[in-house]
Amino acid sequence: MTGASIPSRLRSLLTRAHALDHGLTRRMTDADAGEPLRDTVIRPLAEALAEVGGSAVEPEPVEPTAADADPAGLVRTLAADVTRLRAEVDPAPPLGVQEAAAALQHLAWLFTDEDDRAALVAEFAALQAGLPTRIRIAPNGPYLVTNAPRVTDRLGEPIPVLPQTALCRCGESTTKPLCDGSHAQNGFTGAKDPGRVPDERRTYPGAPVAVTDNRGICAHSGLCTDRLSTVFRQKEEPFVAPSGDRMDEIVRTVRACPSGALDYLIDGRSPPPQPRDPAIEVSQDGPYRVTGSIPLVGADGEPEPRGPGAPTEHYSLCRCGHSQNKPFCSGMHWYVNFADPPRSEEPTLYEWAGGLPALTRMTHIFYDKYVPQDPLLGPLFARMAPDHPERVAAWLVETFGGPKLYTEQYGGYDHMVSEHAGKALTEEWRTRWTQLIGRAADDAGLPTDAEFRAAFVAYVEWGSRIAVENSQPGARPPAHMPVPRWWWVCGATPGARVSALAPAATEETRETPLPTEDQPIGFAEHIRPLFREMDRKSMSFMFDLWSHDDVSAHARAILARLRQGSMPCDGAWPADRVDVFARWVDEGAPA
Numbered sequence: 001m002t003g004a005s006i007p008s009r010l011r012s013l014l015t016r017a018h019a020l021d022h023g024l025t026r027r028m029t030d031a032d033a034g035e036p037l038r039d040t041v042i043r044p045l046a047e048a049l050a051e052v053g054g055s056a057v058e059p060e061p062v063e064p065t066a067a068d069a070d071p072a073g074l075v076r077t078l079a080a081d082v083t084r085l086r087a088e089v090d091p092a093p094p095l096g097v098q099e100a101a102a103a104l105q106h107l108a109w110l111f112t113d114e115d116d117r118a119a120l121v122a123e124f125a126a127l128q129a130g131l132p133t134r135i136r137i138a139p140n141g142p143y144l145v146t147n148a149p150r151v152t153d154r155l156g157e158p159i160p161v162l163p164q165t166a167l168c169r170c171g172e173s174t175t176k177p178l179c180d181g182s183h184a185q186n187g188f189t190g191a192k193d194p195g196r197v198p199d200e201r202r203t204y205p206g207a208p209v210a211v212t213d214n215r216g217i218c219a220h221s222g223l224c225t226d227r228l229s230t231v232f233r234q235k236e237e238p239f240v241a242p243s244g245d246r247m248d249e250i251v252r253t254v255r256a257c258p259s260g261a262l263d264y265l266i267d268g269r270s271p272p273p274q275p276r277d278p279a280i281e282v283s284q285d286g287p288y289r290v291t292g293s294i295p296l297v298g299a300d301g302e303p304e305p306r307g308p309g310a311p312t313e314h315y316s317l318c319r320c321g322h323s324q325n326k327p328f329c330s331g332m333h334w335y336v337n338f339a340d341p342p343r344s345e346e347p348t349l350y351e352w353a354g355g356l357p358a359l360t361r362m363t364h365i366f367y368d369k370y371v372p373q374d375p376l377l378g379p380l381f382a383r384m385a386p387d388h389p390e391r392v393a394a395w396l397v398e399t400f401g402g403p404k405l406y407t408e409q410y411g412g413y414d415h416m417v418s419e420h421a422g423k424a425l426t427e428e429w430r431t432r433w434t435q436l437i438g439r440a441a442d443d444a445g446l447p448t449d450a451e452f453r454a455a456f457v458a459y460v461e462w463g464s465r466i467a468v469e470n471s472q473p474g475a476r477p478p479a480h481m482p483v484p485r486w487w488w489v490c491g492a493t494p495g496a497r498v499s500a501l502a503p504a505a506t507e508e509t510r511e512t513p514l515p516t517e518d519q520p521i522g523f524a525e526h527i528r529p530l531f532r533e534m535d536r537k538s539m540s541f542m543f544d545l546w547s548h549d550d551v552s553a554h555a556r557a558i559l560a561r562l563r564q565g566s567m568p569c570d571g572a573w574p575a576d577r578v579d580v581f582a583r584w585v586d587e588g589a590p591a
């Protein structure tokens, strides 16, 4: 097979994909979910075939085979064969081959028992072992990621991704962050908006550090204005005042800018790039934050052009589909209410805080900015370990209900107690510690809602008093205790109360009764009244929820969001309402 030409190999792979699709469809009880490979494997392979000039493959009726009963093996071999082709024609294989390889690898992973998944990943990794880590942008499609070293969610927890991965770029995939082929249905375009903020790299002189800023590539994460509002000023001109704080703080803040809009010059020269491991963070309701110099290339395999001053070490990629500066994020996710599925109703403090990235941000600000300049605490921590901020963040991750990081990596409760033992901490030190950690929480952008801060302050008060107690001469702290698990004060979770500042519910869904099971569903009578004025306004940038044409054209994407609970953004529909919408879609979306 490998000696055959690319078009003939693609024709053979496509024929097998059609047969597999038939087999999978036959096994499905939900007719709605038929043709599972259509959008993610068959379409891209067909596009690839057209790209290399091959003639189209028409699906033929396929007789059921014994393999239909257990298609895992078929999926796995097809995934391996598509991956082989993808690896052979690197660096710029037909885009569809790369997209289909990603979908098939993922499908094979889903079909594989948990115990065998590591072997499966190793098999695919071996097939594409020679390929460098890279993100390739499909023009109106996903980010095609090869050999991603580390992908994490907003909490810093690893997301299992296959060696060949397609990350959603249109914002509408139901399997986010993975692509599900929605972009080919919803007319997604990867073009930049001609009206976007123009590229202009401005330099704000300072001695010895000058700050540079290109608003054209800013993703509006707000990390600089939260952390150092005296230098990065939201409502003042000029935006940057390089004399507003200490030089080291300015440098740290600039280095934390995820989009790369900010940079600094020391004595007129650019610093070397930060030595970070390659990683992709899927941020909450926002872009992919890429660090560690992962190459970003276009469809032709050439480096993606960037605005003046934009670093290649880190950058933010649009994930909502609406950036004005695609593929880079321009902050539009905020304006279009791009939202990941709602968080659990009873989040842990760890989840609510923003997980490891947010808590590490806070401990770094605390120990790098506030502690060294404090006359009381500075000398006490002068010889702390270089990774002290990471260690304390790991403790807080565990205490606030996250993974047991401190126990697994840093020695758990006994080690923590030994660190305070014999230090004879005073009440004066403790009070300063609690004041400054609160400021660091503000600067790091931790949530400021009453429920979170009540729980946070309660823990800091409790924990710091115990630290003082344990540090006194002759103290005998109980040994071998578990790391504490802290919880919301009096069980008051964030959703337990309606904020007095919440926008008034101006309009409820109109009280139109839902159709009975045997009643035909019509758009005007049953579907349109389900959408409120505010729903219509929120989505008006894309389509009109009161227009039959628009809703029927986007019916499947809307249904997916309704099922997922991510639309409307102020609360999921009850199941019976979603069922009515699903029935209407099934019945051909009548007017």
Ligand code: HEM
Pocket: 377, 380, 381, 383, 384, 385, 388, 391, 392, 395, 410, 415, 416, 419, 420, 423, 425, 429, 430, 433, 434, 459, 460, 461, 462, 463, 464, 467, 468
């Ligand atoms: C909730 C309150 C507190 C928490 C969660 C906390 C957490 C920790 C942790 C996890 C360590 C050990 C880090 C490692 O593994 O190396 C540590 C060490 C230490 N803590 Fe605390 N601590 C708290 C309060 C305080 C207070 C109030 C003080 C004094 C002002 C203090 C002073 C120290 C010192 C001096 C060390 C040793 C640092 C070094 O030299 O390496 N801690 N703390």
